[in-house]
Amino acid sequence: MGHHDNRASGTAGPAGAAPETETETEPDPRRGLEDRGLDTGPAPGPCSDADPGAVAEEDGELAALALKILVAGGFGVGKTTLVGAVSEIRPLRTEEQLSEAGELIDDTGGVDQKTTTTVAMDFGRITIRSGLSLYLFGTPGQDRFWFLWDELSQGALGAVVLADTRRLEDCFPAVDYFEHRRIPFVVAVNCFTEARRYGAHDVSRALDLEQGTPVVLCDARDRDSGKEVLIRLVEYAGRVHTARLLDSVGPQAGSG
Helix, strand or coil: CHHHHHHHHCCCCCCCCCCCCCCCCCCCCCCCCCCCCCCCCCCCCCCCCCCCCECCEECCEECCEEEEEEEEECCCCCHHHHHHHHCCCCCECCEEECCCHHHHCCCCCCCCCCCEEECCCEEEEEEEECCEEEEEEECCCCHHHHHHHHHHHCCCCEEEEEECHHHHHHHHHHHHHHHHCCCCEEEEEECCCCCCCCCHHHHHHHHCCCCCCCEEEECCCCHHHHHHHHHHHHHHHHHHHHHHHHHHHHHHHHHC
16 A cells, blocks of 8 residues: 555564453543643533634633544554543443454454454543643544544544554554545554564664654553653644644745
């Protein structure tokens, strides 16, 4: 796909952590948020799909800024786990049990303990600081559900592409999707104990990423780790959108 057709030859592996278990008991989503500097106040105003940074007025004051973020990646890489770990509200999940019919379609190699799969989306919310909230939309990983991606990506500020370096090729389609649509993204390597450790530079080379695309190592089950990934994405996407805006107005400003 595109200039990434040669990505399948790339190899890399994560930086060591326990394997994800998406069916494990979910911790209290608000526990410890205040200690980590997160605001657990009321939800921000509505966010339009056409505007990822919608701002509304409430009682004469500006409401919180709400940004739309996608969480994408291959089957069983930890998207549902990441959204559930960082969300300050009870996450919306659309998981169904894996069936025998799906065994011929879904490659469960390396994720043999996975028993469920997302069939529509995951949804959660995290307040990074007072006045800034992220709405998280986890995409389905299987090819047959990709028709949902175009709808989910409308108005998104950027995306997190989760990667399992034991199955690195599974994230190639997501990388290609966001690159071709010029949606800023970071690659977050979900670290598993069973895999070899590789650095961010090695992963970037294996994925043939465009220069400057961030690669971060994370544990999708850990709220602090997931929050750092999201902060890195917001900072990177902000720089990308600002640069594009300046490029679009630069020639006009110069001609005056």
